[in-house]
Amino acid sequence: MDTLKATVIGGGLAGCEAALQLACRGFKVDLYEMRKGVGKTPAHKTSNLAELVCSNSFKGVQLTSAHGLLKNELKMLGSFLLQAAEKAKVAAGESLAVDRELFSKEIENAVAASGKITLYPEECTEINSETPTLIAAGPLCSQALAEKIKELTGGEFLRFFDAVAPVIESDSIDYSQAFAMNRHEKGESADFLNCPIDKETYLEFVKRLQEADCVEEKPFEKRELFEGCLPIEEMARRGEDTLRFGPMRPVGLGKHYAVIQLRAENAQKTLYNMVGFQTRLKWNTQKEIFRLVPALKNAEFARLGCMHRNTFIESPKFLDSTLKLNISDKRPEVKNIWFAGQITGAEGYTEAIATGWYAAWNMANSLKDKAPEPLPQGTCIRTLMEAITAPNENFQPMNFNFGLLPRPVDLRKSEKKNFLIEQAKKNLSIFLQCCQRN
Ligand SMILES: Cc1cc2nc3c(=O)[nH]c(=O)nc-3n(C[C@H](O)[C@H](O)[C@H](O)COP(=O)(O)OP(=O)(O)OC[C@H]3O[C@@H](n4cnc5c(N)ncnc54)[C@H](O)[C@@H]3O)c2cc1C
Structure with missing residues (x-):
């Protein structure tokens, strides 16, 4: 067999996990990281591989936390970055937090020790469709590469900032205070769940929004915000009635002073999105208001x-369920390109590592002409991949959370978490036993 070769663009969390996974599956990998050379991003501060741009925490380790369960899967699947995080960990209660310098050092050592990864300290400005390539250039992807991705995806499907509205677990909604209905009763099924608010509550709601503390934007974000969709607190500051004539308008929904509409976030309707409620409010403030x-x-x-x-x-428009770029209808010559990390819309450190593992696993199978081996249903990683690749007209980045995991409709709330944890653990164990046997 010819030597298996791959290019990985981006030596961040996803790119490093992917490069190491490909190397241990026999690939010679060219890994491009621009911060090793002259390149910069507006947020990274060092030239270290897998630099953590902000917090040093990978969140919870307990299986009863969504990120704990996700980490357990990564551990079972042999994630290199999770091993590095374990080696570099610092005391942080029930979370996995790391000494960031030590974490990067562990990864640099693993890359060097693989003997199969060549690190190019430069910005990659071309996507060479001759060599299988994995793009993991992150949320702060360089301008030149972003232009190339734009060309591939036809321009309008690459976004430069997210405006994420809160997402609510469906079984925490008080259905006696909500009603299912589309505006003006249009459409065959009632797709929206509407939460009415009386005048007194509305005025209090607006007052609290007007006075609320927001997360400060970073200097490099100032220009990009407020262009298309205003945050709700900004709308509230423009006047008492602005929200009532905007995302909280009751028109076509019966006689209510104001209404918040919820739209199902997934096919199972375990999660609901607050329509038009993008916000920069601090997290505790959001919950209170x-x-x-x-x-x-x-x-x-x-x-x-x-x-x-x-x-x-x-991603729902461009990636298949293996995170491979699928534009065969428009550009049949573009064949072997995969994406991983935050650029796929999987948000968060642990999620970035998970996509790196997953894209590399699929890439290796595909390039070795093996049939895809989908991870089992009910596992965190499979569920996260479905959340970012399933059809979705209102796609926004998503982090992993329990609400995404499939469960029987009649499951009692008190039994939910145990069921989801056991389902994920058991299904992945069976899968790994089968892999070992084959
Ligand atoms: C400011 C900010 C703060 C964040 N804070 C957190 C947090 O606290 N916790 C959390 O869980 N998530 C956080 N995130 C979200 C996300 O989890 C991280 O951004 C995470 O690092 C994403 O991993 P990644 O591998 O996709 O990208 P990165 O880790 O950013 O890696 C991408 C790499 O690609 C390189 N690169 C880009 N373009 C090129 C090119 N053309 N050629 C070569 N190299 C290139 C970059 O230099 C970078 O090293 C944050 C995001 C941002 C933007």
Whole structure:
């Protein structure tokens, strides 16, 4: 067999995990990291591989936390970066936090020790479709590479900032205070869940939004925000009625003073998105204010709203379930390109590592002419990949959370977490036993 070769663009969390996974599956890897040369991003501060741009925490380790369960899968699947994090860990209670310098050092050592990865300290400005390539250039992908990705995806499907509205776990909604209906009763099925608010609550809601603390934007984000969609606190500051004539308008929904619409975030309707509620409010403030809405008084948030600089492609339109670029209808000559990391819309450090592992696993199988080996249903990684690649007209980046995992419809709330944890663990164990046997 010819030597297996691959290019990985981006020596961040996803790119390093992918390069190491490909190397241990026999590939010679060219890994490009521009920060090793003259390149910079507006957020990274060093030239270290897999630099953590902000917090030094990979979040919870307990299986009862979503990130703990996700990490358990990465451990079972032999993630190199998780091993590096374990070696570099610092005391952080029930979270996995690391000494960031030591973490990067562990990864640099693993890359050097692989004997199969050549590190190019330069910006990659071309996508060479002759060599299988994995693009993991992150949320701060260089301008030149972003232009190339734009060319590949036809321009409009690469975004430069996200405006994420909060997502709520469906079984925490008080359905006695909400009603299912589309505006003006259009459409065959009632797709929206509506949460009405009376005048007194609305005025309090707006006042709290006007006075609320926001997350400060980074200097490099100032220009990009507020271009297309205003955060709700900004709308509230423009006047008492702005929200009532904007995302909270009751028109076509019956006689209510104001209404918040919720739209299902996934096919199983385990999660609901607050329509038009992109926000920069601090996370605790969001919870306090949104729980003023009667239907949301006990709301549990699978994710909270945010708006920040974030380069990502519309994965549901461009990636297949293996994270491979699928544009065969328009550009049949472009064949072997995979994406991983935040640029796929999987948000968060651990998620970036998971996509790096997953894209490399699929890439290796595909280039060795093996049939794809999908991870089993009910596992965190499979579920996350489905969340970013399943058809979705309103795609926004997503972090991993329990609300995404499939479960029987009639499962009681108190049994939910145990069921989801056992399902994920058991299904992955069976899968790995089968892999070992084959
Ligand atoms: C400012 C900011 C703060 C964040 N804070 C957190 C947090 O605290 N916790 C959390 O869980 N998530 C956080 N995230 C989200 C996300 O998890 C991280 O950005 C994560 O590092 C993404 O991993 P990645 O591998 O996709 O990208 P990165 O880790 O950013 O890696 C991409 C790499 O590609 C390189 N690169 C880019 N273009 C090129 C090119 N053309 N040629 C060669 N190299 C290139 C970059 O230099 C970079 O090293 C944050 C994101 C941002 C933007």
